[in-house]
Amino acid sequence: MKIKIKPHEKFPGIYWITLEDEIDRLATKNLTPGKTVYDERLVSINGIEYRLWNARRSKLAAAILKNLKNLPIKSNTEDKLLYLGSASGTTASHISDIMGAGGTIYCLEFAQRVIREFVEHCKVRSNLIPIFGDARFPEKYSLLIDQVDLIYCDIAQPEQAQILVNNANWFLKNGGLSLLCVKSRSVDVTKKPEEIYDKQISILKKNNFEIIQVLKLDPYSSDHALVSAKFNPK
Numbered sequence: 001m002k003i004k005i006k007p008h009e010k011f012p013g014i015y016w017i018t019l020e021d022e023i024d025r026l027a028t029k030n031l032t033p034g035k036t037v038y039d040e041r042l043v044s045i046n047g048i049e050y051r052l053w054n055a056r057r058s059k060l061a062a063a064i065l066k067n068l069k070n071l072p073i074k075s076n077t078e079d080k081l082l083y084l085g086s087a088s089g090t091t092a093s094h095i096s097d098i099m100g101a102g103g104t105i106y107c108l109e110f111a112q113r114v115i116r117e118f119v120e121h122c123k124v125r126s127n128l129i130p131i132f133g134d135a136r137f138p139e140k141y142s143l144l145i146d147q148v149d150l151i152y153c154d155i156a157q158p159e160q161a162q163i164l165v166n167n168a169n170w171f172l173k174n175g176g177l178s179l180l181c182v183k184s185r186s187v188d189v190t191k192k193p194e195e196i197y198d199k200q201i202s203i204l205k206k207n208n209f210e211i212i213q214v215l216k217l218d219p220y221s222s223d224h225a226l227v228s229a230k231f232n233p234k
C-alpha cells in the first residue's frame with residue numbers, strides 16, 4: 001500500500017499520515033530534515049520529510065487525537081511561546097515544526113541531564129531557546145523572556161496551576177492562551193483524578209483565566225488532563 005498524507009482538518013501545520021498498516025497517525029513537517037529528536041519515524045513524501053508524532057509520548061498529540069477544539073499554536077508564525085518543562089524536547093520539537101523558523105519557543109527546564117540533551121536539538125532548531133531555570137521562580141529568568149502569546153505548561157509539580165498563573169502574570173499577553181497538562185498523581189495520589197483537575201481549574205479561574213476546554217488524555221496518558229484557558233487579567 002502506498003503511504004498517504006493529508007492535512008489535519010482543523011489545524012494547519014499538522015498532518016495525517018497513513019502508513020502500510022492503514023492506521024492514520026499525526027505528523028509534522030520536519031524543520032530539520034534527516035534529524036530525529038526521540039527516534040520518531042521519518043517519512044518522505046513528494047520530497048518533503050515529515051516526523052510522526054507519537055501521542056503516547058506527547059500530551060499535546062494525545063489532546064489533538066482526543067478532539068482538542070482550538071490549538072493556539074499557529075503554523076508559520078512569528079508568535080512567541082513559553083514552554084514550562086520542555087524535558088528533552090519531544091513535544092517542543094513538534095511545536096517547533098509547526099511554528100516554523102519565524103516563531104520563538106522559550107523552553108524552560110530545571111533538570112540538568114535532560115536540558116543537556118535538549119540543547120543539542122536547539123543548536124539546529126533556531127526557534128527553540130533553551131533556558132535552564134526553575135518555573136517556580138519566574139523573576140529569576142524574567143530578563144530572558146519577552147511577552148508571549150501562549151504558555152504551555154507540563155511540569156508535573158504539585159502546584160502546577162499556581163506556577164502557570166505566576167508565569168502568566170510575568171509573561172503572558174492580555175488575552176493570551178495557555179495549555180496546562182495536569183498530572184493528578186503529582187498533586188495527590190490519594191485523591192481521584194477528577195478532584196485534582198477541579199482544584200487546579202479553580203486556581204486558574206480565581207486568577208483571571210477563562211476555561212476553554214478540559215480533556216482527559218487516557219488511554220494515551222493515564223491520570224492526565226489538558227486544560228486550555230484564556231488569560232484575561234483585570
Ligand SMILES: C[S@@+](CC[C@H](N)C(=O)[O-])C[C@H]1O[C@@H](n2cnc3c(N)ncnc32)[C@H](O)[C@@H]1O
Pocket residue numbers: 057058059084085086087088089090091092108109110111114133134135136154155156157
Ligand atoms: C512530563 S515532563 C515534560 C515532557 C515534555 N513536556 C514533553 O512532552 O516532551 C516534565 C518536565 O518538567 C520538568 N520540571 C518539573 N518541575 C520543574 C520546574 N519547577 N521548573 C522547570 N522544569 C520543571 C521536569 O524536569 C521534566 O523534564
